[in-house]
Amino acid sequence: MAIAENLVTTAFAKDAVLDCRLDRLHYGSFQAVRDSHIPVHKGRITGFIGPSGCGKSSVLRCFNRTNDLIPGFSFDGQVLFEGSDIYAADIDPVAIRRFIGMVFQQPNPFAMSIFDNVAFGLKINRYKGDVAARVEEALRQAALWDEVKDKLKRSGLSLSGGQQQRLCIARAIATSPTVLLMDEPCSALDPIATQRIEELMLELKERYTIALVTHNMQQARRVADNTAFMGVDIAGGRRTGYLVEFGSTDQVFEDPREALTREYLRGKFS
């Protein structure tokens, strides 16, 4: 079975923009994730599902090296972005993060105006076009424009939680990154905003690539082309996450190869 799985993953890895070959991920001496080879395909949405604490966010944050900011973090393995390892010594993480954008699990707007929040990425990338138009477009795509168009000068921190989350989505998509990493982008949104963000993801994947962590199984089914299901090993009181199964969403949901996946999808554990 392990061989079969490897074959499947290898087949999938062929046209991946991002190919994560994680061997071990540690926070200090705590091993949070092991052996997870997950490809993220160009022009598709890759969903990450699994119980809380299994390391979905940790893996996602490796894709653009945001974990580097955490003291004690260490990563064994490779993450290939368009063929080259972003963890290689000669790679500048700053450049990587400009091409691989991220929407975090918790909204984190900057302490500046709504407009400046969205324009920030444009400024650091020295965008020469019409900044205001680009900001408006991003805010419209993130389904936030109507709510903020009259108060663009107000602080981003003055918005409600769900509005802040959409502001962060707008900020991330304003620069049209090659890959967009989204960590539970809809967790604080009402059904209507959620639907608009899902539509946005489907629209964006035409041009970009998206990796999406979600606890909402329906959402994973609706939008994800491929799905990675992660589980947790509980060995000696330490919880280590790992990839249980990866495949097309239809296959993972309709005909999971692993018993664990089946149980999770039926709601049998955690």
Next chain:
Amino acid sequence: MAGEPAKTGNHGGIARAPAAGERIADRLFRGGTRVLTWLVVLLSAYIVWEIGGSALPAIREYGLGFLIGTEWDPNAGKFGVLPQIWGTVYSSFLALLMAGTVGLVIAIFLTQGFLPAKLETAFRSIVELLAAVPSVVYGLWGIHVVIPLLRPAADWLHAELGWVPFFGTTLSGPGMFPAALVLAIMVLPTVAAISQDALRAVPHKMREAVYGMGATRWQAILKVIVPAASSSIFGAMVLGLGRALGETMALAMLVGNSNQITLSLFSPANTLAASLALNFPEAGVVEAGALMYAALVLLAITLIVNVIGASIVARSTRRLEGQA
């Protein structure tokens, strides 16, 4: 059941209304803090009242002319504090300019991951030690070390750039610049420590967000992290300024005690606090009254600076955090 749930409380759950004892303790605590707060306010008012009372004859005698008079001559009965006001404000702002810049740079350097955590704490303690040095020691150090050290540079600046008002005179000994420089070192620990706390208080997730966008370290620090902490950093500056305005001993030793109004950095000057300290011991009744008036002026300046500072801090907090 719908009648008085708060009092009857227990419906089988664990929640219950606070007991009478808890409510009394709470009320006592609130009462106590209120009393203490008012005590502080009353004490301040009492001090102002006392000084104002002693200054009243002088206020009647010299009126507002005291504030714009430039001479202090007890024998001729002439009292004016404009040079001292100028010296106080000029030296404090010069000191703040230096301490603010250096303090912010130190704070950035010690909080933004340039050093391992242990070194950060070590350096922080070293900077804070500066606050433990007594004022008079700073004064002595200024006279015996700083002034001789500054003299060659000051002479050179005066010779080469003498036409610039700041370098219009030579440094003959105590003067504005050595005073402001030592003042800056005295204010530095306050500014640096509070700025560090402010920078550390910027939420980790905001740092993650900015680095996650692909900002370079300097972009992240200068465009997001420092602005996010800016109202507290500004608060640090206001505190530093307050301290500089009132600093007495070191200035009395270093500023030169000469009542002139000049932009020149090297000429001797005077400040309100320094002239109070130097003139009180030998003052007659009339001069003592005038000095009380001067003390009141110093108090007013400090108060105004703090009120303006506090309101700017509050405004920028509101702007950054968006509370309406």
